[in-house]
Ligand code: FES
């Protein structure tokens with residue numbers, strides 16, 4: 049165990065953990081940040097996605113010590129039930145959820161992409177999401193929601 | 204514990220609905236409606252009815268079991284059905300709001316908690332609307348009638364002089380005279396006994412009491428509207444999943460699975476993990492092996508490090524040989540079910556005198572639900588009782604299963620359903636619930652179990668394969684005169700209806716399936732076509748792997764086979780594939796929907812394959828039609844002749860569930876079911892070698908990618924005059940034949956083995972080019 053300082057959603061957290069432990073379990077179990085989820089633990093599905101310094105990364109395969117000192121953003125930083133982030137609002141408007149378990153990964157991946165490139169084309173969006181799995185097959189609604197968000201941001 | 208779920212809050216507070224319904228509960232305020240039966244101690248109508256639903260503590264024949272109105276005007280509905288991400292709870296609210304005449308915002312739903320909700324059977328068969336909603340509708344309508352009767356007494360005017368708006372009853376002629384539902388009964392019990400009309404595996408159907416009427420379509424305010432799913436914001440923003448259930452002092456458990464199929468435990472070396480910080484216990488019972496640690500990452504480490512030696516295993520035939528294998532298994536040989544299309548006419552003579560006969564064999568492989576979130580559960584087992592949090596589709600069976608494994612009476616186990624990832628037909632196959640219960644019992648503390656991705660892909664129950672030999676005969680005019688088939692498949696539910704859980708098998712205490720197994724995937728062929736001479740046989744063998752339903756049990760396989768062979772016959776007759784089918788279908792909604800999809804897709808009447816099928820172009824396109832029994836579909840594909848890759852450009856579908864309860868919800872479900880079906884047909888197969896499953900993650904078992912998303916045109920037809928039908932699975936079956944038929948249209952090559960992977964398509968194209976047989 050050792051002391052690790054994490055900068056998450058603009059707050060600093062100090063925890064005493066195994067520095068090799070994947071970030072995902074620290075976020076969920078120590079900090080009750082339930083946005084990132086366990087889907088595979090293999091870097092294959094995206095369920096655990098968080099944004100580190102603007103890049104969408106997979107927290108299930110990221111040792112906690114490797115992100116010390118970086119700005120980590122989780123789903124919790126986007127919006128709340130009362131005040132959803134515009135991206136979440138677009139997902140709600142399009143009813144882009146089956147079970148919704150994958151949607152953390154999909155929204156966070158989309159957010160990282162659109163923050164960098166708000167005018168990403170549909171093909172670029174699809175390709176960015178190719179590393180995310182949605183077993184409920186919400187592909188159509190997800191793409192519509194992202195498009196709606198892009199239009200709103202532009203307007 | 205992080206959750207907003209009311210039932211969980213109640214669980215934490217120790218609220219007991221059993222007490223409530225026995226009259227000792229929290230919001231009984233001594234008010235009682237006249238002439239009512241006591242809620243407690245009623246003889247249960249289910250007794251001896253053949254379906255085991257005798258949970259008298261939350262009687263299925265009491266209005267109070269389904270509905271409660273609080274003093275503050277909150278309306279709570281209780282359902283045994285769970286919501287795996289389909290939105291059925293929103294539809295329940297729509298129905299109840301309309302039948303009761305209250306605003307939908309007043310309504311809360313408590314689902315799938317064995318201490319709080321009446322038995323709602325299994326959540327499957329897409330019958331949440333036809334069956335699951337029915338007791339709620341009847342309860343709400345009955346409650347409304349009773350409340351109006353009470354209001355009439357209090358306001359001193361006859362019932363027909365009253366009107367209701369959002370739970371407030373007023374006198375039509377004098378709107379200042381009002382009384383609300385909550386003034387009348389808030390916090391009290393109705394105490395009204397309802398009669399069970401019949402019991403289904405999906406819960407009871409209640410009789411509508413005399414003097415009570417359900418609303419008619421023109422009276423609906425919410426039913427028929429695209430009310431957004433109330434659980435969507437929570438799922439997108441908070442994600443209150445079972446995975447987040449955290450209890451004080453909770454430990455983390457992981458399991459070790461046999462190295463090969465059928466292997467048993469030889470030895471396990473505890474010293475290989477003892478030094479892991481936070482290590483609590485190694486749990487071994489028979490071949491059930493689990494590790495429990497204080498922290499999740501420690502449990503993962505212990506799972507990875509534990510040295511286990513397994514016996515050889517029982518062996519598997521290899522997935523490429525699976526069809527040969529099931530054909531040669533000793534079978535429970537039986538004639539087809541006596542459906543309308545069963546043995547009819549004289550097939551032998553008809554085939555003997557046919558101008559043209561066709562012969563084909565079709566093969567559909569093992570499919571896996573591969574839930575996006577690997578199975579998870581939390582169990583808190585104490586000396587004389589246990590509580591389990593699980594995403595199970597059948598809480599009452601999970602309750603029984605866990606009680607059986609723990610040696611506790613059923614009523615001492617409480618199962619609380621919590622939202623989980625989509626499970627697409629897993630029924631009560633809540634393996635992780637049993638795992639967590641065994642580990643929690645062993646350590647005497649609450650334990651959370653999280654399966655790995657590989658466990659979920661390899662060890663969850665899967666849907667078994669189907670292979671069918673077919674012969675069809677056409678007369679000189681190209682009319683279909685004979686259809687003969689012989690099929691081999693396996694039982695689809697040797698788990699999931701109680702018993703058969705992985706933990707039960709591993710500890711060596713499996714009570715076995717509680718219902719007679721059947722082979723849903725071996726049903727009669729060809730569905731609903733009226734053909735003069737039909738003969739068939741279906742063989743059902745013991746499944747090779749643990750088996751279960753998957754979205755549209757048997758549907759995708761049968762549709763693939765029937766509808767592809769029908770396409771072959773149409774091509775042999777030189778007739779347009781839709782026109783050919785219409786000759787053999789009776790008029791009705793199905794034919795109407797075929798017309799809808801035909802028009803919507805701009806279908807051009809001509810036989811298949813199309814003209815460019817023989818071209819040498821690298822990319823060729825084609826269109827195909829597929830009947831999915833309920834949903835009619837047209838698909839347009841592009842085939843890359845160099846790589847064998849099939850791309851679905853767009854698809855059109857048409858469906859009517861009878862009355863449309865929620866148009867957008869229905870459309871969404873159809874989109875999901877269709878896309879999941881396309882994924883299954885293009886890429887999915889459970890593969891195994893001679894000892895173990897080898898499709899164990901998203902690389903070895905890929906699903907449809909975002910870049911492969913087709914355009915989808917969904918046509919839904921509102922027909923309140925027809926019986927209600929579901930939404931969840933019907934979109935899946937037609938995908939298989941529609942895609943296969945479109946590939947044929949594009950290339951002239953017939954694919955008879957799913958999935959249509961690039962390798963398989965390429966091999967079929969090559970064989971065709973060299974004049975060989977199709978695949
Ligand atoms: S859980 Fe991290 S990628 Fe799947």
Ligand code: FES
Nearest residue numbers: 146148150183184
């Ligand atoms: S919504 Fe269920 S996995 Fe994507």
